Amino acid sequence: MGQGLVTDLYELTMAASYLLRGMTEPATFSLFVRRLPPERGFLVAAGLDDALRRLEELSFDDSDLEYLSDHGFDANALEAFRELRFDGDVWAIPEGHVVFPNEPLLEITAPLPVAQLVETVVLNQITYQTALTTKATRCVLAAAGRAALVDFSLRRTHGIEAGMSAARAAAVAGFSGTSNVEAARRFGIEPVGTMAHSYIETFSDERDAFMAFARDFPDRTTFLVDTYDTERGIQTVLDVADEMHLHGPLGIRLDSGDLLALSIRARNMLDQAGRPEVTIVASGGLDELDVERLLDAGAPIDVFGVGTRVGVSADAPALDSAYKLVEYDGRPVMKLSPGKESRPGPKQVYRSSLAQPDLLATRSEATPAGSKPLLSQVMRGGERTAPPPSLASVHERLSQDLAALTDQAKRLHSPEPTPVEISPALEAVTSAVRADIRAASAPDSG
Amino acid sequence: MGQGLVTDLYELTMAASYLLRGMTEPATFSLFVRRLPPERGFLVAAGLDDALRRLEELSFDDSDLEYLSDHGFDANALEAFRELRFDGDVWAIPEGHVVFPNEPLLEITAPLPVAQLVETVVLNQITYQTALTTKATRCVLAAAGRAALVDFSLRRTHGIEAGMSAARAAAVAGFSGTSNVEAARRFGIEPVGTMAHSYIETFSDERDAFMAFARDFPDRTTFLVDTYDTERGIQTVLDVADEMHLHGPLGIRLDSGDLLALSIRARNMLDQAGRPEVTIVASGGLDELDVERLLDAGAPIDVFGVGTRVGVSADAPALDSAYKLVEYDGRPVMKLSPGKESRPGPKQVYRSSLAQPDLLATRSEATPAGSKPLLSQVMRGGERTAPPPSLASVHERLSQDLAALTDQAKRLHSPEPTPVEISPALEAVTSAVRADIRAASAPDSG
Incomplete structure (x- = not known):
């Protein structure tokens, strides 16, 4: 054509x-x-x-x-x-x-x-x-080196073409990865991802889901902990990690609720369990103002997954x-x-x-x-x-x-x-x- | 692939x-x-x-x-x-x-x-x-049958794919046409368009530009009148229309300034010149709230060209x-x-x-x-x-x-x-x- x-x-x-x-x-x-x-x-x-x-x-x-x-x-x-x-x-x-x-x-x-x-x-x-690209750059300025950023926007950009551009914009700005696999391939960006709530729900309980995931992807174990109850989810991660002797890079993802309070609580639980190396990923409708606010307030968040509001430059x-x-x-x-x-x-x-x-x-x-x-x-x-x-x-x-x-x-x-x-x-x-x-x-x- | x-x-x-x-x-x-x-x-x-x-x-x-x-x-x-x-x-x-x-x-x-x-x-x-599609529908509700709407969004949608979707969304909502020719072909929408300021500027004066356009596209003569001075532009349209004996569907487009005052002034000038059939098209960063406000205030606008703010659902x-x-x-x-x-x-x-x-x-x-x-x-x-x-x-x-x-x-x-x-x-x-x-x-x- x-x-x-x-x-x-x-x-x-x-x-x-x-x-x-x-x-x-x-x-x-x-x-x-x-x-x-x-x-x-x-x-x-x-x-x-x-x-x-x-x-x-x-x-x-x-x-x-x-x-x-x-x-x-x-x-x-x-x-x-x-x-x-x-x-x-x-x-x-x-x-x-x-x-x-x-x-x-x-x-x-x-x-x-x-x-x-x-x-x-x-x-x-x-x-x-x-x-x-300007919007993604504002996220990088908000993080100011205190946390990493990854692009989760593909599901709500204005089409697939826009999703590819949003992933590229994020990488230009300095994000460390994208969930968008085609964009990762096309532009040489690191593809990143965790698991969805649906994964947890297909198993009869959260523990089985975490164990299955850790067994299948031992080097990709960021566990989504808020499907039913966040604190209990974190405890289950700790139990599973001990039981399975997981020692690779581990992470947990918080996707709802009060991210400041939950990330502080999560950090305490992880540190007290002797797991200071476990990273905390936060996501869920975040933009650069949320990133700045959370980090300024001392939220111990290592990685922000930002999606929709950045991928459409919502404001x-x-x-x-x-x-x-x-x-x-x-x-x-x-x-x-x-x-x-x-x-x-x-x-x-x-x-x-x-x-x-x-x-x-x-x-x-x-x-x-x-x-x-x-x-x-x-x-x-x-x-x-x-x-x-x-x-x-x-x-x-x-x-x-x-x-x-x-x-x-x-x-x-x-x-x-x-x-x-x-x-x-x-x-x-x-x-x-x-x-x-x-x-x-x-x-x-x- | x-x-x-x-x-x-x-x-x-x-x-x-x-x-x-x-x-x-x-x-x-x-x-x-x-x-x-x-x-x-x-x-x-x-x-x-x-x-x-x-x-x-x-x-x-x-x-x-x-x-x-x-x-x-x-x-x-x-x-x-x-x-x-x-x-x-x-x-x-x-x-x-x-x-x-x-x-x-x-x-x-x-x-x-x-x-x-x-x-x-x-x-x-x-x-x-x-x-x-929801945003475009709000434009149709704003017009409430008092004026027609056309889609001018392609230049600022989030990519070409989004531009095609925006044109289709507008047609679903009830717009009468789109400037997006590929979308017009693909979806069977009426393609519409006037002329840009650049067209006027390539001629040594506005009158020459209007005459050239009317000669080349005698059935597509909507004249953009605000390149230099809107009232003078309207007068030039009237002069050219008389001189060239134009009797097809004629229109003028207002793309800047106070659209309420200018459309009233334009309507008066056109009517007094015995040209009540000449339509008035308004454009320039409009959304459904502008359409409602202008029509509620009595602006005699026949067609609204809405683009960017609708094509990205800006709010x-x-x-x-x-x-x-x-x-x-x-x-x-x-x-x-x-x-x-x-x-x-x-x-x-x-x-x-x-x-x-x-x-x-x-x-x-x-x-x-x-x-x-x-x-x-x-x-x-x-x-x-x-x-x-x-x-x-x-x-x-x-x-x-x-x-x-x-x-x-x-x-x-x-x-x-x-x-x-x-x-x-x-x-x-x-x-x-x-x-x-x-x-x-x-x-x-x-």
Whole structure:
């Protein structure tokens, strides 16, 4: 199947109009987030690899063209769509970098119809993956090295594709594993898992269930202890561990109730039984605020399984992203819609350190002393300039950025993003284009 | 590729343990939502068709088995997985029905390892599609026939798969079209679209852009008027329409600013120019509360394009769904975890009318007089009992349910679900099983 219909109708309509009129000069579109959701002081750039893959896959097959033919597209447009591939240039901020509002995550330069057509899929992939990766990163900030995190989100993400992205987002952020086996395979993440309540319930009692599990998976013995009564469950684990002489890595999982009180009680019981090495895993509708609250209160939890609320970025499931035309045929353009004004021309972001404001600049101006450009060319003429980065390298990039990010931007409650400055050259071109548009559309001009 | 690894590791671990132990007697799992999110008075059952398709596709190929072999699964388990297919029975509430908490949306009976393995994908598909369809239905309730709705969500859904589901959810709810062309083709929905700001900006002025578009797509002329200045944009549309003698269906789209004031102003301008037939489309970050507020205030908006906030169900992006073992080998089971207690045994929901409480009952008891069972068998021995229903029939089912639903459950603000009653037989088995578990796990029982 071609992927050409995976877009909004208006992208196809506009592309057809451009093709009909020979408007195929290069256009540059810029993808950025206009403003942060509440409780976000930064974003983590993500989704680029999948966005580029979608660009590589753009094509129209016979059945796509037949559908369009039945829906008002003429033969000329169909012929042009048949030949159409993504053959443009892409500049982007590599995945894993911390970014702020109005900084372009990606800029595409391609013949106008092509650059327009890809808007929908590129926005889709970058928007949701950036949202999920940012949310997972907040969990890592909440844990602050005091506990490990694992991804349990697949069962309630918005589809299987989103589940794969959520697992990858978690790994980029620094989670140590995922329950999602396909994602573990695909991205080289450690697959992790314990047992479900149903496992306990299929046996006539909890003790039999624990013994069976320990016998079948002696190296994977994290026991779920809250099916019937948590304290009794922990005692049963201790009894079974003694009886079976279990000495591998053991753990218990708490999935309900007062996790602070239960984890303290569990730690005491385990330590008093001479089992200080047994780890405590907590799960059950947790998010980064729960992780922070529990650890701040001294909960002796070693591993947090976080799922749904992180896998859907529950408090901010979408970002106010935009994909805006900034230049066509060498002419910088912008729109003036209230609250949605854009800045013209291809851009670059210069960063000296995350403690200082980034500089949003035109792409052509010189790099300020002591700064580095954040966007680099990732695709040239439709071909990637380099293979996709490893997940480890994306994680490393994020870790370095987090280490350098200000506490104001990083804190979980009421964070404040580092401000972004606009270069004088970009201010100048913005003012000039705005004046040109106002003059052109003034009543007395027409 | 097999789909067997698209699951949580613990499903595979438990399935392997069951297979090793010959624990392959029939198990029944029940999928339900424990409680409604805030501001929901009902849910709309959805996702069943995709869930069943996932069941049909369950299999493990060589590469899946090789991965599992490298991750602690032994040869016996791998051989069993190689042969494994979904061969169970499924009962479900058909898509489009209004449902309430604790009512099983779906129940699966299959050999224990199989019924366990499919938990993750079935929960995934039903949870998010039910959330999205419920959200879209709230938009239809907000519009209340006063305006049409179209889906513009693809660019910010959680992936392309979610975008397809969001478009389908919208059509089930009663939206009249979607911008998502692939979804339009796949589900037989009307594809809809206008133009983007970028289209206007590629021309030297707005007038040239409108004229070009009208010439290229004379039957698709909804003009986006807010790129530079909305009132001037509307005047330009009127000028172009006169100059080009446009008499097909015309529309304007407002995508920013004060939509109430602008739509009133636009309506006046259009009417005074003798163009009462020109429709007004509004878009831009809208949700069902905006739709209700604007229409209640008298905004003369004919069509709302709703996107992101509906396509991610922004205020309730996930549901508190569960997939719980309720019977194994003829023995009813339940868990007692605080706040997560489940009810044992296969179930049925009997409904007399949506103005009366539904009856949650055991599956084997007789249908009460005047009631109908909501769950029907949709799969037998791994085969569907009927082809998937048409989207039109799912929409019709929902429409009938909405017509019968109480105003308390339907209203957008602080709705109250119709309560669900428990049959005496289900209460009895619940009490009996609870007592059995408590007796079995009491300290003095050994």
